[in-house]
Amino acid sequence: MEFVRLLLVFLHLLGMGMLVAMFFVQRRAGADAPLNKGWLHGSALQLLTGVALVGLAPLTDQDYNHLKIGVKLLVVVVIAGLVAVNLSKPKPATWLTPALAGLVVLNTGVAVFWT
């Protein structure tokens, strides 16, 4: 079961990397470009792997801080919600890309510093 947890953590970290990469991809595409779908895929991967990690906690002998997980869940729902609402827009608001990146950094900080 430890291998499954490590595999999920591995995918979870790749998902974080993908979201960080999306910031640069979006910046490179320019202010007039539509929102890249990678934001949706990255946040969905974080949600799925995160929920799986928590769901399997009794089997993987992990004891996660539920308040911390709740905050991370809320932040990822805000990210995915902002992405879903703006995906169909031809030109997203200029604040959107830095806001999404800020929320990703916030969740990374919560993951690392909130013990």
Ligand code: HEM
């Ligand atoms: C943008 C969204 C997210 C980012 C950037 C993120 C980032 C991270 C990072 C960097 C770690 C490793 C921390 C460490 O080992 O010290 C981690 C671990 C973890 N995350 Fe997330 N996370 C996100 C969303 C979520 C969500 C939505 C959940 C649950 C619903 C979740 C649940 C977990 C759990 C349970 C771990 C611990 C895994 C373990 O070591 O066994 N994460 N996250």
